[in-house]
Amino acid sequence: MTFRQQNFLLVTSYSAIKFKAIVEKQSPFSIPMDKVNGKLTVFFEEPFWVGIFERIEDGKLSAAKVTFGAEPKDCEVQEYIQKWYFSLKFSPVVETVVKDIKRNPKRMQREAKKQMLEIGIGTKSQQALKLQQEQNKQERKEKSRKRKEAEEQRMFELKQRKKLEENAKK
16 A cells, blocks of 8 residues: 655555565575564655665664666565565664554554655664765775775886886896
8 A cells, every 4th residue: 555645655554564574584595584674665856766665673773775767666666675675785773762563554544644744764764874875985985095006006016117127128
């Protein structure tokens, strides 16, 4: 069951229950998993539709951002979750408060509508994604620094070889 309003889509209630059930299954590596709460928010971010997977495990929230391109249908979202959930690269964890309360489905629908008006992702998810972005940035810097050092070392050795060859000719 989904709600749509102004280029915004929130997968909730029925789909969220299915999503939660999928996440609680065993991983493809046959390692039993602990209980994990998951939430997927899909919204339009110029020029693509974007999905934010939020995963809460042991009171720690991590998020992953996925770009869908064209507006995904419910079946496409479900298929994506089933095929690619375990290969998503989630951000580092951020502490969060977990409330495990059983709610009435109609209340969940009302809350989903209320969330629709807020448009966007939660601040905890933003923190987690920002942390992941910073880590990726550091990794890129490290790789480029090593590549640059290797190139400088190669050029130095090449110059040294040329000097030795010139001295050998004299």
